[in-house]
Amino acid sequence: MDPLSPSPLEADEFVTLDDSTAPTTPDGSLSFSPQLQPQDVGGYVDGTSMINRGSLSSDVLVAAAQAPLVRNICCVGAGFVGGPTAAVIALHNPQIRVTVVDRDEKRIRRWNSRHPPIYEPSLDDILRITRDGSRECAFISGRAGCVSGCPSQCEGQTRVAAREPNLVFTTDLAKCVSEADIVLIAVNTPTKTRGNGAGAATDMAAFEAATALIAQHARPNTIIVEKSTLALHRPDIPFPVLSNPEFLAAGTAVHDLLHADRILIGSSPTPAGSRAAAALASVYASWIPASRIITTHVFSSELAKLVSNAMLAQRISSINSIAAVCDATGADVDEVARAIGADPRIGGQFLRAGIGFGGSCFKKDVLSLVYLAETLILPEVAAYWRAVVEMNEFARERFVARVMRKLNNTLAGKKVAVLGYAFKKDTNDTRESPALGIIHALLEEGPRELAVFDPLCVPAQMTHEIGRFAGEGVLQRYGGPVAVHEDVYAACRGADAVLITTEFDEFRNGPVKGGKGGEAASPADPRPFERAEPHETDLLALQSYLRQTTPGTEDPLNRFNPTPPCIEECPDCQLERSVGVTGESKDQRRKERVDWRKIYQHMSPLHWVFDGRGVLDVSAMEKIGFRVESVGRRSWTMDNTYSSRCI
Ligand SMILES: NC(=O)C1=CN([C@@H]2O[C@H](COP(=O)(O)OP(=O)(O)OC[C@H]3O[C@@H](n4cnc5c(N)ncnc54)[C@H](O)[C@@H]3O)[C@@H](O)[C@H]2O)C=CC1
Ligand SMILES: O=C(O)[C@H]1O[C@H](OP(=O)(O)OP(=O)(O)OC[C@H]2O[C@@H](n3ccc(=O)[nH]c3=O)[C@H](O)[C@@H]2O)[C@H](O)[C@@H](O)[C@@H]1O
Numbered sequence: 001m002d003p004l005s006p007s008p009l010e011a012d013e014f015v016t017l018d019d020s021t022a023p024t025t026p027d028g029s030l031s032f033s034p035q036l037q038p039q040d041v042g043g044y045v046d047g048t049s050m051i052n053r054g055s056l057s058s059d060v061l062v063a064a065a066q067a068p069l070v071r072n073i074c075c076v077g078a079g080f081v082g083g084p085t086a087a088v089i090a091l092h093n094p095q096i097r098v099t100v101v102d103r104d105e106k107r108i109r110r111w112n113s114r115h116p117p118i119y120e121p122s123l124d125d126i127l128r129i130t131r132d133g134s135r136e137c138a139f140i141s142g143r144a145g146c147v148s149g150c151p152s153q154c155e156g157q158t159r160v161a162a163r164e165p166n167l168v169f170t171t172d173l174a175k176c177v178s179e180a181d182i183v184l185i186a187v188n189t190p191t192k193t194r195g196n197g198a199g200a201a202t203d204m205a206a207f208e209a210a211t212a213l214i215a216q217h218a219r220p221n222t223i224i225v226e227k228s229t230l231a232l233h234r235p236d237i238p239f240p241v242l243s244n245p246e247f248l249a250a251g252t253a254v255h256d257l258l259h260a261d262r263i264l265i266g267s268s269p270t271p272a273g274s275r276a277a278a279a280l281a282s283v284y285a286s287w288i289p290a291s292r293i294i295t296t297h298v299f300s301s302e303l304a305k306l307v308s309n310a311m312l313a314q315r316i317s318s319i320n321s322i323a324a325v326c327d328a329t330g331a332d333v334d335e336v337a338r339a340i341g342a343d344p345r346i347g348g349q350f351l352r353a354g355i356g357f358g359g360s361c362f363k364k365d366v367l368s369l370v371y372l373a374e375t376l377i378l379p380e381v382a383a384y385w386r387a388v389v390e391m392n393e394f395a396r397e398r399f400v401a402r403v404m405r406k407l408n409n410t411l412a413g414k415k416v417a418v419l420g421y422a423f424k425k426d427t428n429d430t431r432e433s434p435a436l437g438i439i440h441a442l443l444e445e446g447p448r449e450l451a452v453f454d455p456l457c458v459p460a461q462m463t464h465e466i467g468r469f470a471g472e473g474v475l476q477r478y479g480g481p482v483a484v485h486e487d488v489y490a491a492c493r494g495a496d497a498v499l500i501t502t503e504f505d506e507f508r509n510g511p512v513k514g515g516k517g518g519e520a521a522s523p524a525d526p527r528p529f530e531r532a533e534p535h536e537t538d539l540l541a542l543q544s545y546l547r548q549t550t551p552g553t554e555d556p557l558n559r560f561n562p563t564p565p566c567i568e569e570c571p572d573c574q575l576e577r578s579v580g581v582t583g584e585s586k587d588q589r590r591k592e593r594v595d596w597r598k599i600y601q602h603m604s605p606l607h608w609v610f611d612g613r614g615v616l617d618v619s620a621m622e623k624i625g626f627r628v629e630s631v632g633r634r635s636w637t638m639d640n641t642y643s644s645r646c647i
Helices: 008-013 058-066 082-092 105-111 123-130 173-179 205-217 253-258 271-284 298-329 333-341 362-375 379-406 434-443 459-470 488-492 536-549 571-579 583-590 596-602 618-624
Strands: 072-076 097-101 137-140 157-160 167-170 182-185 223-226 241-243 263-267 293-297 415-419 449-453 482-485 497-500 608-611 627-630
Touching: 072 082, 072 173, 072 205, 082 097, 082 123, 082 167, 082 182, 082 253, 097 173, 105 167, 123 253, 123 536, 173 205, 182 205, 182 271, 205 223, 223 271, 241 271, 241 298, 263 271, 263 298, 271 293, 293 298, 298 333, 298 362, 298 379, 362 379, 379 434, 379 497, 379 608, 379 627, 415 434, 415 488, 434 449, 434 459, 449 488, 459 482, 482 488, 488 596, 596 618, 618 627
Parallel strands: 072 097, 072 182, 097 167, 182 223, 223 241, 263 293, 415 449, 415 497, 449 482, 497 608, 608 627
Antiparallel strands: 137 157, 241 263
């Protein structure tokens, strides 16, 4: 089989933005929507009188005493949010049965196999425990090599009991919903592509379809929880409805769920609303400190989620606007970011300049805010937030223009390698990836070859997507210029220019700065644990440590049950065999840094590298002989020195 051709099942399974269907989105205006009338929110329609302010309020604590016991949770939507969220809830609540239901059979098949549809660090370990159950195990309580008589309980063994499976993936929505005490809705809410509000409003089609089915099958008093991102929406169903937006980020989903800085629960200001909020809070309280569980009015919660993403996107657009100023003046955007970030009122995060933000949410949520402002007749507010998206597009266009300028404004007869296809590092999520727009723009210039490489995305998936958005004729197998590579060196061989479009650590040539998304420092031995019975989070930390000290050991605690066997004709196994890569070997290889010297030797003589993500140490690259252009940083001139005024 051609390794680059999608297997029949795989091609259908690729993560794509669903096409918008009918114009079902409510206008977003409180006064326009029949679902947003005062009786729904107990007279708090103006949003000013929230029931609870700050963390877990006394109302909710009082309600907690009367909150229904949660034994069964159903999550509708087995995507980037539903899958990891359900897995972490199941991990920390072994007494709760968690079912994840999706209408996409292939996706469910993959969740039930050793080929989960999404890649997230540590997710596989959690699935192994919750979906497959685990064996009893034991380990030395103290640090390895600790001396006898150590005061820190280092002696002796800690035993961990076996666990029954409590996470189930299925397509049987009716059954799961009818058994649930809480139903989490985590279905996709993309931007509408046609009809009223196209290009800005949220497409509520999947959400409405899900709520209609839930209303049909749920028992009375089942608590409905919106995890999908919505804008001031109230489903018209006779159940207590909570808003519980998700703040996890792709690539760090498990970390974000395990160590959430806040859990936001919006409810209506009624005793039933508070009881429902308390029941949901009790699920999170298994691992999140009560001080981090914030309860608000349901609309405040939904708006807070939109605003959170809008503010983060705005920071990226702000620093990218400054990158353009740096390019024109000789200032260095990283130095500027470091200097301003040292002010605690500003802070240092989300100030990495480059080709702009991608992903399924930032653009969608900013546009949703724009649409909301427009429907509320606040054109100035709408224009303000729209500029964030426009600046993002400018960042990408500016990068392409710079590549073209340095390549004499033509790609005829030239080969360009694009490194990074996912929208950010450590994920195989490609939705709204800046790389896609860049590939599209480069194809317009008629290159001889456009080679694409990504350390995590499956080549067949990339090929399929590029063929879909640019037409199959662009693919090499149909005589076009696009070749997707499994190997970075093959991608760069003979290239006139290499572009870095995703901030994977694999592409770096210098140290990685810390942070949750950064390259993890070698994990320290977490023992001895504070608790005699370690938490699952403790066990995950111990497992990472032991894996590092005994490389090649997949299950150092000897806790895992075997993964479910694949069906004989498993398309994922076939694909792995055809490209000679297994999940594990790919993980292993991922950790390897690109050898830039090797790339240099086999590139064409100009050795251009365009760093769209600021991952390269330019001086080190220069020593090898590369000519590097880095957004908002330094720029190459023909007299072999770095120019300060390049633009
Ligand atoms: N992707 C992310 O990192 C984050 C996403 N969000 C929000 O969470 C929501 C879900 O996003 P993702 O998980 O990324 O979407 P996704 O597209 O990965 O997954 C959604 C899943 O819902 C399923 N689905 C749709 N309608 C259904 C129905 N009627 N019955 C059963 N299953 C149905 C789809 O088949 C799909 O598998 C969105 O509102 C998004 O804005 C929030 C925070 C982070
Ligand atoms: O609602 C959502 O979907 C999620 O959106 C973002 O998470 P995500 O899009 O997964 O990833 P981010 O780390 O926020 O990165 C988004 C994009 O911005 C880019 N970025 C990020 C940071 C930065 O400084 N500069 C920059 O260009 C990244 O490369 C990426 O393309 C938010 O960070 C999450 O809190 C939120 O839950």
